[in-house]
Amino acid sequence: MKKLIVLLIVIIMAIYAGSPYYSAYHLKNAYDDKNGAAIAAAIDYEQVRPSIQNQLTDQFSTTISQYPLVMELGGEALTQAANSFIMEAVDGAVTPQNIERVINTQGQANTATKELAAAWAIASNQVNLKDFIQNLIVQRGDIDSVVESQVQEIMKKQAAELEQRAAQGTDSDKPKLSYCGINCFNISGQVKGYPLTIEMQRDGLIGWKIVNIVLP
Numbered sequence: 001m002k003k004l005i006v007l008l009i010v011i012i013m014a015i016y017a018g019s020p021y022y023s024a025y026h027l028k029n030a031y032d033d034k035n036g037a038a039i040a041a042a043i044d045y046e047q048v049r050p051s052i053q054n055q056l057t058d059q060f061s062t063t064i065s066q067y068p069l070v071m072e073l074g075g076e077a078l079t080q081a082a083n084s085f086i087m088e089a090v091d092g093a094v095t096p097q098n099i100e101r102v103i104n105t106q107g108q109a110n111t112a113t114k115e116l117a118a119a120w121a122i123a124s125n126q127v128n129l130k131d132f133i134q135n136l137i138v139q140r141g142d143i144d145s146v147v148e149s150q151v152q153e154i155m156k157k158q159a160a161e162l163e164q165r166a167a168q169g170t171d172s173d174k175p176k177l178s179y180c181g182i183n184c185f186n187i188s189g190q191v192k193g194y195p196l197t198i199e200m201q202r203d204g205l206i207g208w209k210i211v212n213i214v215l216p
Helices: 004-032 036-041 047-064 068-093 096-104 111-123 129-138 143-168
Strands: 176-181 183-191 194-203 206-214
Touching: 004 036, 004 176, 004 183, 004 194, 036 096, 047 068, 047 111, 047 206, 068 111, 068 176, 096 111, 111 143
Parallel strands: none
Antiparallel strands: 176 183, 183 194, 194 206
């Protein structure tokens, strides 16, 4: 009887410790099978959305600080316009419906995804700020008009890159899996050529939810 109890304890501990690996395996299979619904259901949107928004607004703050002339011309209005676009882009792209659509099509660009890609480009210093300054001067400080025109150009470029990545980008065959705490687990790898880290959090005894996606 004592041996049976010890065996049961060992089995329970093995299931408890191995559960994130099974979840990661399930997610990888869902991605390979283009099962967007399974991946969309594994995301905690209330944690993922603000995390991505904070990453992008923080990146933009760092980026814009490198261009004092842009800050002088654009001021607080520019920061507000960019951050507003970032927040709205994340809200539009990080939804169950859009995640499912993106996985099902393996990265085919849609409007919400293009806007998120443009937000990432703006935040990550992928924008031609020389053109931005010139447009800002020509339009005499009309921040909203300049941002809108720049966003449209960025979306075109990012859409082309997304389509190229979807067609030619490579995925990690064996993502790196590791605990980051008792209730924290990371999956790191490459998706269509982009390095990504997915952070999962324990949900119950053996369940796991995606609570963070670290952008490149």
